[in-house]
Amino acid sequence: MSDLDATTPDATTPDTMTPDATTFDAMTSDAAALDAADELRAKRAAFALDDLAEGAYLDGNSLGALPRAVAGRLADVVEREWGRLRIRSWDESGWWTAPERVGDRIGRLVGAAPGQVVVGDSTSVNVFKAVVAAVRMAGEERDEILVDEATFPTDGYIAESAARLTGRTLRPVAAGDLPAALGPRTAVALVNHVDYRTGRLHDLPGTTAAAHAAGALVVWDLCHSAGALPVGLDAHGVDLAVGCTYKYLNGGPGSPAYLYVRRELQDRFDSPLPGWNSHADPFAMAPAYAPAEGAARGRVGTPDILSLLALEAALDVWDDVRVETVRAKSLALTDFFLRRVEEYVPKGRLECLTPTPHGERGSQVSLRCPDAGEVMAELVRRGVVGDFRRPDVLRFGFTPLYTSFADAERAARVLADVLAEVPGP
Ligand SMILES: Cc1ncc(COP(=O)(O)O)c(C=O)c1O
Numbered sequence: 001m002s003d004l005d006a007t008t009p010d011a012t013t014p015d016t017m018t019p020d021a022t023t024f025d026a027m028t029s030d031a032a033a034l035d036a037a038d039e040l041r042a043k044r045a046a047f048a049l050d051d052l053a054e055g056a057y058l059d060g061n062s063l064g065a066l067p068r069a070v071a072g073r074l075a076d077v078v079e080r081e082w083g084r085l086r087i088r089s090w091d092e093s094g095w096w097t098a099p100e101r102v103g104d105r106i107g108r109l110v111g112a113a114p115g116q117v118v119v120g121d122s123t124s125v126n127v128f129k130a131v132v133a134a135v136r137m138a139g140e141e142r143d144e145i146l147v148d149e150a151t152f153p154t155d156g157y158i159a160e161s162a163a164r165l166t167g168r169t170l171r172p173v174a175a176g177d178l179p180a181a182l183g184p185r186t187a188v189a190l191v192n193h194v195d196y197r198t199g200r201l202h203d204l205p206g207t208t209a210a211a212h213a214a215g216a217l218v219v220w221d222l223c224h225s226a227g228a229l230p231v232g233l234d235a236h237g238v239d240l241a242v243g244c245t246y247k248y249l250n251g252g253p254g255s256p257a258y259l260y261v262r263r264e265l266q267d268r269f270d271s272p273l274p275g276w277n278s279h280a281d282p283f284a285m286a287p288a289y290a291p292a293e294g295a296a297r298g299r300v301g302t303p304d305i306l307s308l309l310a311l312e313a314a315l316d317v318w319d320d321v322r323v324e325t326v327r328a329k330s331l332a333l334t335d336f337f338l339r340r341v342e343e344y345v346p347k348g349r350l351e352c353l354t355p356t357p358h359g360e361r362g363s364q365v366s367l368r369c370p371d372a373g374e375v376m377a378e379l380v381r382r383g384v385v386g387d388f389r390r391p392d393v394l395r396f397g398f399t400p401l402y403t404s405f406a407d408a409e410r411a412a413r414v415l416a417d418v419l420a421e422v423p424g425p
């Protein structure tokens with residue numbers, strides 16, 4: 001945890017003084033120069049963000065912006081595929097196989113070779129499938145499930161229920177302490193790759209290796225990392241992973257989540273929700289369940305086609321983008337924003353919860369102040385949209401496909417103005 005109070009002051013900005021107009025001009029042109037050199041700058045035009053000239057949308061870590069192409073594609077799905085082809089679309093429009101097809105496209109973004117990711121259901125439901133299946137794979141003698149103690153709540157609730165259903169004990173552990181906590185009793189550890197509150201990036205390669213050394217499995221929740229940084233699921237031998245698609249993947253409100261099951265584990269993946277869609281021969285309508293091969297084993301019921309195909313259209317913006325480029329810009333944006341906040345905001349007013357080392361940072365900046373609720377409400381009124389997480393956290397998400405350095409500059413200035421006007425505790 002770093003404290004903006006404790007960081008080195010910039011030579012041009014004495015302790016509590018806001019920069020003057022000339023300094024502001026220079027800072028605006030710094031942002032413009034960074035935007036001009038940005039390899040991803042043309043991508044912003046692919047998103048519906050025209051109304052934001054004066055503000056900044058820094059909430060893509062909660063709901064990604066709308067890719068323009070989605071509306072036209074959805075109209076086609078509704079009018080032609082559903083409206084005219086009707087039931088023929090399950091085959092002729094590729095509806096039936098969309099969960100695996102879209103899964104492969106997400107797979108590319110999280111480092112999974114084709115055939116291991118399936119899209120459907122919510123992250124919560126996929127956490128359930130993954131944790132229970134992992135416990136079943138781990139064997140009877142392993143009686144403990146570990147969960148990252150700062151987890152996004154849904155993962156904790158589901159892990160607790162999974163523990164009760166499978167007769168295991170749930171033990172919350174700080175993500176950084178997991179390697180030491182894993183042992184012969186551990187069936188599975190459920191960990192968030194990036195902490196939703198602080199933006200801390202957890203050590204996926206190290207924790208996965210430690211789990212394997214202990215003979216345990218690990219389930220990663222990628223909600224706050226997929227589309228923001230390279231994950232390397234295959235490269236690091238991850239067992240299972242889940243994630244949502246409405247944040248950095250811009251799939252839209254409630255767009256379906258995904259489940260990754262490493263190829264070598266697929267035959268042993270025994271789903272706790274074996275619906276007819278994951279049957280080896282769904283249209284046999286057989287009374288006895290026989291699981292499908294491959295990623296399809298993670299399916300449950302009929303896919304949510306409208307949301308799934310909106311997501312597929314949203315993923316087109318990634319076709320010519322490397323995740324490494326996105327990561328480089330994400331770090332540059334969050335560095336830039338942190339620098340500006342340090343320069344503009346009087347010392348002691350904010351505490352930074354997001355780690356400074358690049359290897360420990362996701363794509364958001366979380367700043368703590370006691371009156372964060374009031375401050376964020378005022379920021380939103382002035383067009384700078386981040387979010388507030390109770391009791392005292394301001395969260396700013398940076399989506400490199402569309403966030404500009406000018407956005408970061410404006411957001412830092414408006415934040416400083418608001419903090420100067422809102423009296424504080
Ligand atoms: C880390 C994490 N996991 C899970 C969820 C929730 O997933 P869902 O609502 O898709 O079940 C979220 C956000 O809503 C999240 O940030």
Ligand SMILES: Nc1c(O)cccc1C(=O)C[C@H](N)C(=O)O
Pocket residue numbers: 061062063196223254
């Ligand atoms: N899924 C959300 C929703 O349906 C409404 C509002 C916010 C969300 C979120 O995604 C919250 C988010 N996961 C978070 O990190 O706080």
